[in-house]
Amino acid sequence: MKGSGKQVLLNIIRRLSTRILGPELLADATKQIRSGLLLHGSTAEESFEHMAHLRWGSIEDQWGRKQQGIASTSGILLIQFVDALLETQELEAHVRNSLPELSNAEYHALEHSLRVVVSAMQMYEEVNNIEVNEEDLDVEGWVKNLTSKYEHHFLRQGKLPPK
Numbered sequence: 001m002k003g004s005g006k007q008v009l010l011n012i013i014r015r016l017s018t019r020i021l022g023p024e025l026l027a028d029a030t031k032q033i034r035s036g037l038l039l040h041g042s043t044a045e046e047s048f049e050h051m052a053h054l055r056w057g058s059i060e061d062q063w064g065r066k067q068q069g070i071a072s073t074s075g076i077l078l079i080q081f082v083d084a085l086l087e088t089q090e091l092e093a094h095v096r097n098s099l100p101e102l103s104n105a106e107y108h109a110l111e112h113s114l115r116v117v118v119s120a121m122q123m124y125e126e127v128n129n130i131e132v133n134e135e136d137l138d139v140e141g142w143v144k145n146l147t148s149k150y151e152h153h154f155l156r157q158g159k160l161p162p163k
Contacts (some may be wrong), residue, residue, distance in 0.1 A: 005040030012036040017123050018131045020066055029056035069122025082118045086111055
């Protein structure tokens with residue numbers, strides 16, 4: 001077996017989070033995500049116990065659109081858990097106390113980044129039709145486009161873009 005735990009987990013997340021899986025594939029997806037989390041995280045006894053409470057879940061939102069991703073066995077998606085955590089004033093106070101050098105803008109930027117990264121690990125039915133094959137993905141084009149927009153955002157305010 002070759003590859004680091006990180007490589008294996010990211011590969012599994014990439015494969016699972018870029019398409020909506022039918023109900024018949026969810027059990028296998030659960031085996032995959034549990035294995036990836038164990039390999040990258042830890043195979044200590046408590047990690048196996050934690051994995052017993054996780055699965056690759058599928059829910060429908062209030063508009064009937066499917067969302068799939070890492071979930072509790074009761075059906076709470078990881079992004080829902082993260083959103084609930086980040087909404088608590090106690091968590092924000094704890095972070096600010098632990099990291100006093102963190103500015104308000106930095107706190108909110110990191111909070112936003114956490115939500116974006118976690119949401120990228122799940123699949124939303126409404127974006128299923130714009131997902132492309134890996135070989136057709138234009139990462140460089142997107143980086144160029146968004147870097148230009150980032151710089152333009154600051155320049156139109158008369159500021160130099162932060163590097």
